[in-house]
Amino acid sequence: MTNLPNATSAGQPHSVADAAPQFVRLTEAHRKQVGLTLDGVALTALTGDTVLSAILLHTRRVRDTEFSGEPRAGFCLMGACQDCWVQLEEGTRIRACSTFVKDGMRVLTRPAGAIGA
Amino acid sequence: MSAAIDKNSMHRVVIVGAGPAGVRAAETLVAAGVVPVMIDEAPRAGGQIYRQPPADAGFARSKRSLYGMEAGKADAVHSTMAGLLSKIDYRPDTLVWGCGAAQLDTLHDGRQRTVPYSHLLIATGATDRVLPFPGWTLPGVYTLGAAQIALKSQGCAIGRRVVFAGTGPLLYLVAYQYAKAGAQVEAVLDTNPFSRQLAATPRLLRQPSTFAKGLYYVGWLAARGVRIERGVTLVRATGDKAVQAMTYRDGGQELTIPCDAVGFGYGLRSETQLADLAGCRFRFDALNRAWLPERDPAGRTSVPGVYLAGDGAGIAGADAAELAGRRAALAMLEDLGYRAGSANVQAQAAKLDRQLANIAEFRIGLEQAFAPPSDCAQHWPDDMTVCRCEEIDAGTLRRCVRGGEASEINRLKALTRVGMGRCQGRMCGAAAAELLSAETGKPIAEVGRLRGQAPIKPVPLSIAMMDEASQADHLSAIPEHARDD
Numbered sequence: 001m002t003n004l005p006n007a008t009s010a011g012q013p014h015s016v017a018d019a020a021p022q023f024v025r026l027t028e029a030h031r032k033q034v035g036l037t038l039d040g041v042a043l044t045a046l047t048g049d050t051v052l053s054a055i056l057l058h059t060r061r062v063r064d065t066e067f068s069g070e071p072r073a074g075f076c077l078m079g080a081c082q083d084c085w086v087q088l089e090e091g092t093r094i095r096a097c098s099t100f101v102k103d104g105m106r107v108l109t110r111p112a113g114a115i116g117a
Numbered sequence: 118m119s120a121a122i123d124k125n126s127m128h129r130v131v132i133v134g135a136g137p138a139g140v141r142a143a144e145t146l147v148a149a150g151v152v153p154v155m156i157d158e159a160p161r162a163g164g165q166i167y168r169q170p171p172a173d174a175g176f177a178r179s180k181r182s183l184y185g186m187e188a189g190k191a192d193a194v195h196s197t198m199a200g201l202l203s204k205i206d207y208r209p210d211t212l213v214w215g216c217g218a219a220q221l222d223t224l225h226d227g228r229q230r231t232v233p234y235s236h237l238l239i240a241t242g243a244t245d246r247v248l249p250f251p252g253w254t255l256p257g258v259y260t261l262g263a264a265q266i267a268l269k270s271q272g273c274a275i276g277r278r279v280v281f282a283g284t285g286p287l288l289y290l291v292a293y294q295y296a297k298a299g300a301q302v303e304a305v306l307d308t309n310p311f312s313r314q315l316a317a318t319p320r321l322l323r324q325p326s327t328f329a330k331g332l333y334y335v336g337w338l339a340a341r342g343v344r345i346e347r348g349v350t351l352v353r354a355t356g357d358k359a360v361q362a363m364t365y366r367d368g369g370q371e372l373t374i375p376c377d378a379v380g381f382g383y384g385l386r387s388e389t390q391l392a393d394l395a396g397c398r399f400r401f402d403a404l405n406r407a408w409l410p411e412r413d414p415a416g417r418t419s420v421p422g423v424y425l426a427g428d429g430a431g432i433a434g435a436d437a438a439e440l441a442g443r444r445a446a447l448a449m450l451e452d453l454g455y456r457a458g459s460a461n462v463q464a465q466a467a468k469l470d471r472q473l474a475n476i477a478e479f480r481i482g483l484e485q486a487f488a489p490p491s492d493c494a495q496h497w498p499d500d501m502t503v504c505r506c507e508e509i510d511a512g513t514l515r516r517c518v519r520g521g522e523a524s525e526i527n528r529l530k531a532l533t534r535v536g537m538g539r540c541q542g543r544m545c546g547a548a549a550a551e552l553l554s555a556e557t558g559k560p561i562a563e564v565g566r567l568r569g570q571a572p573i574k575p576v577p578l579s580i581a582m583m584d585e586a587s588q589a590d591h592l593s594a595i596p597e598h599a600r601d602d
Contacts, residue, residue: 024274026273
C-alpha cells in the first residue's frame with residue numbers, strides 16, 4: 001500500500017477506515033474538477049460526482065450512527081435507506097447519494113461541534 | 118375521438134415515477150391527447166434500471182457501455198421521454214412525500230407543493246430485497262443495486278476487491294458488469310443451489326432471450342475464472358470499522374474471502390408506500406413474499422382513480438414495466454371515458470394482457486430459481502443489527518416477542534422502533550417479518566403488514582410546519598387502517 005495517509009505522528013492508531021478510499025474510479029475520469037472540503041480538509045472531486053462518491057473516493061466513512069457511534073458509508077445509493085445524511089457547514093442536511101458536488105461545498109461528516117473534539 | 122382532456126377539464130392525470138412504466142404510460146396518454154403531470158425523484162428519467170449519468174457533467178460512456186445488451190431498450194425509453202418533454206408537465210428532482218384526499222405532497226428544491234389529481238398512476242419501482250447477516254452495517258457493504266448505480270451513474274466500483282452475494286438475476290448481472298468494467302470480483306456467492314435454477318428452466322424459457330442473457334453472464338464469469346459458489350449460506354462480514362472479509366458456509370465448512378466491499382441482495386422489493394397512503398387495499402403475495410397493493414390485470418387498484426404499474430406493484434422487471442405502464446394508461450383512458458369501446462384499443466389491451474401473463478409465468482420461474490432464504494431468521498445472533506436506522510438488534514426483537522408483548526409487526530414496531538426509522542422499514546421490514554414469523558411459528562403472511570406513514574421519506578422540519586392547515590387536512594385524509602397506532 002503506497003497511499004496510506006502519513007499522519008501517524010499524532011500517535012493515533014489508524015483503523016482500516018482511514019487507510020484507503022472505499023470507492024474506486026474505473027472510468028469517466030476526464031470531467032471538470034471541483035474543490036470541496038470534507039471536515040475542513042480540502043479534496044478534489046469531479047463535476048457530476050455525488051457527495052457520497054466524492055467522500056468515498058477518499059475514505060471509508062461517511063457518518064457515525066446516533067446510537068452506537070459506529071461508522072457508516074451509505075448502503076443503497078438510491079435514496080431509500082437514508083444512511084448517508086451529512087451536513088454542510090452552513091447547516092443544511094443533505095442526502096449524500098442524491099446530492100451532486102458543487103465547487104466550494106463544505107461537507108461535515110460529524111456535527112460541527114464535534115470537529116476537532 | 119371524444120373531446121381532448123385539456124387543462125380546463127376537471128381531470129388531472131398524475132404519474133409518479135419516470136422509469137420504464139411511467140414513461141410508457143405517459144407516451145400512451147399523450148398519444149390520446151392527455152397531458153399528464155409526471156413527478157420523479159431523480160434528476161433524469163429512466164428509473165433505476167435505465168438510470169442515466171448526470172446531465173451536462175461530461176460523462177461520455179456510450180449506451181452500449183452503460184446498459185450492455187439492454188442498450189436498445191434503454192435508448193428507446195430515453196428517446197421516448199425526450200420526445201415527451203414538451204408535451205407533458207415533467208417535474209424531475211421532486212419527492213412525493215405524502216398522498217391523501219386526491220392530492221400529493223411534493224418537495225422540490227426545498228419547496229413544498231401540493232399536486233391535486235383525479236387519476237394517479239403509481240410507478241415507483243423497487244429497491245433491493247435485503248435480509249441481514251452479521252456485519253451488514255459495516256462500511257463497504259452495499260446492496261447489489263447500489264453497486265450497479267455506483268458503476269452506471271458514477272463510473273465507480275464500490276471497492277477494489279468485491280464479493281457479490283445473495284441471489285437473483287441481478288447478482289450475476291452486476292458481477293458481470295463489474296468484471297467487464299475492470300473491477301476485481303473476488304467471488305459470486307449464490308444462496309440458491311444450481312439445482313433450483315435447473316428445475317425452473319421450463320418456466321424461464323417463457324422469456325427465452327432474457328433466460329439466454331442470464332446464462333451468458335454466468336458463462337462469461339466462469340470463462341474468466343471468477344469464483345462462483347452456489348447453495349451457500351452467508352455467515353458474516355467482518356472488519357475493523359470497514360469490511361475486510363466475507364465468510365460463508367458451504368455444507369459443513371466455513372470459508373472466508375478477504376475483500377474490501379460486498380454487494381448483496383435477494384431480488385427486489387416493491388416501493389408501496391404511496392399506494393398505502395392513497396388507501397389502496399393490500400393482500401399478501403406469496404410469490405413476492407410481501408404485502409402488495411391489490412390490482413386488476415390492467416393496473417386498477419381498490420381505490421377508483423388510482424393505478425399501479427411496474428415493479429412498484431410487484432416485481433416483474435423492466436420489460437413488464439413498459440407493458441404495464443401502457444396497460445394502466447389504457448385503463449385510465451377507458452375510465453376517463455376516452456375512446457371507450459374502440460376495437461383498436463381493446464385489441465392493444467388484450468395483446469398487452471397476454472404479454473404480461475407470459476412474463477408473470479417467467480417471474481414464477483425466477484422466484485423458483487432465486488428464492489430468498491426462508492430459514493435465515495433463526496440463525497441470526499442476538500447482537501446482529503436488524504434495523505440499521507434505529508440500531509435495533511435481533512435479541513431485542515426476540516425478547517419482545519418471547520415476552521408476549523408483540524406477535525404482530527406494527528406492535529413490534531411500536532414497542533421496539535424496528536421499521537420506525539428514517540428508511541421506514543425499507544431495509545429491515547422483510548427481516549423483522551421473517552424474525553417474527555420464526556419466533557411465533559406463524560406463517561409470514563400472518564404476522565401483519567408494516568404500515569406506511571407520511572412523510573414516506575425524510576423532509577425538512579420547516580416543510581412539515583410550513584402549512585399547518587393543509588397538514589391537518591392531509592392527515593385526516595389518510596384512511597384509518599393506514600394510520601400508525
